[in-house]
Amino acid sequence: MKLKRYLYLGHRWLGVAMCVLFAMWFISGIVLMYVPYPGLSEEERLAGLPPLRASAVAVPPRQLLSEAGVTQLSLRAIGDRAAYVVGFSDGRTEQYYADTAEPVAAISAEEAVGFAQAFARRSGRLAAGDAGVVSVASIDYDQWSLSPSLREHRPLFRVDLGTEDGLQLYVSSQTGQVLRDTTRFERSWNWVGANLHWLYPAALRRHSELWAQLVIALSLLGLLSIASGAVVGIWRLRLRKPYKGRRYSPYRGVMKWHHVMGLICVLFFATYMFSGLMSMSPWGIFSSGEPYSRQAQRYYGGCEIADEVASLHALQQVLRSGEYRELHWRRLGGEYYLLGSRSPRHTDLLRPLSWQREPVMAAKIADAAAQLLPGYGYRLETLAGHDVYYYSHHQRYRPLPVMRLRFDDPQATWFHIDPLTGELRGRLTQRERLRRWLYNGLHSWDFLPLLNRRPLWDVLVIAMMILGAGFSITAIIIAAKRLQARPSRRRS
DSSP: OHHHHHHHHHHHHHHHHHHHHHHHHHHHHHHHHHSOOOOOOHHHHHHTSOOOOGGGOOSOHHHHHTSTTEEEEEEEEETTEEEEEEEETTSOEEEEETTTOOBOOOOOHHHHHHHHHHHHHHTTSSOTTOOOOOEEEEESOOTTOOOGGGGGGOSEEEEEOOOTTOOEEEEETTTOOEEEEEOHHHHHHHTTTHHHHTTOOHHHHTSHHHHHHHHHHHHHHHHHHHHHHHHHHHHTOOSSSOBTTTBSSSOOHHHHHHHHHHHHHHHHHHHHHHHHHHTTOGGGTTOOSSOHHHHHHHHHTOOOOOHHHHSHHHHHHHHHHSOOSEEEEEEETTEEEEEEEEETTEEEEEOTTTOOBOOOOHHHHHHHHTTTSTTOOEEEEEESSOOSSSOOOSSOOOOSSEEEEEEOSTTOOEEEEOTTTOOEEEEEOHHHHHHIIIIIIHHHOOOHHHHTTTTHHHHHHHHHHHHHHHHHHHHHHHHHHHHHHHHHHHHO
8 A cells, every 4th residue: 555655646746846847848849840949951051152163272182181190171162262171080170271271260250240141142041232230249159059069169159140030140260160040930939949848948058968967867757757647547547347427537627637638648658758768868878889980981981192183173173163062072992082062962973084973883882881890791772762761851851862781790780872972871770770769750750651641740749749738737737736735734
């Protein structure tokens, strides 16, 4: 009997503590389906960059590649100038202007405003004759710039362009790149969307470890509340010997609704809370050993000097051939080539000497793929359509066709490779595939039969969220009555 009493009391007071959080998670989840946390998509980023011009480049790539430890080389615009982006084996990234080879220095607030204006005009978000600047501020953090990926760019310049939609652009003080955009619509809805759903107040999220532990702890308490409620709910249910009045539940009013809704939807509530916990990868359960970046470095083979792609003449020839917004030097299977990006969906593979746009040879991909996991074999298949592990959804574009390499290593690792460009499209270890089901599957219902039949997915997910919110509201009412009753009991 003591066990039952402890379960009753445990569920009662856990419910008091967690009911508002449950309601908040369900309601904010609906908002998050359609208004993601502010960011800058690859499509938006490239649209805001100017086409690279041959006249803007006077320094041969060979000069940058001569430094020790270079693993990556790219060319992109910073304002009206082109700049080389050089990545090193120790993780450093340096940038040099392509007309003088001078390092890109920290920029001023005035320069940040100019970069933001040009970016907004090119992307069609600011009229050509409109200066459009209300204010500029230097910040380390604010509510919309919490991502750890922005660390090397801080402090940031936040430029308010005074547009009708309240557009604000975040500009790196180190490189002049536009890193993030937000609108008034996004900022407003995210206060009841991502910020609530992820427990994302800036003062807390800045402390990443503390934030992660808090979310994990609250998720565990939520699971405990659901589990105790399920046990209590079953104990109080009578199907064979109903209560007086042929009632299966002993409760009336809000308590009855809470009891019945909880029993009907307990599996959904439990999987929703559990999958939210899995999103945090608690205790490193989804860690995958060797970093993906190191495997990618082996695949591409670094950026050694090669005359056919490192000369100024070759580079200027490429820039005259197309409206490229970024160029990336690559080595694949011992052969050098360039990737020219017009947009995320329009990337050209450029072979040395001829500079013709053509698909990379499968043999070159095979040679490079052997370096991903040396010593292990793999099985190759080509996907013509999306499947449960490779799909487009939630503002994420996945090109087709794609090659899938299944390695026979202890982690049963899969790699996806674009057969047209040879570009790596991601990695999935056995643990990462498990996370796809325990988090993406259970939390977002990322199941192809639903995703391929929208708005069916939308209707079902919203219906369950509304049901969860309704259930949470009954818990809030019960908790409020419980708390109101205790002072009166003490007075009596």
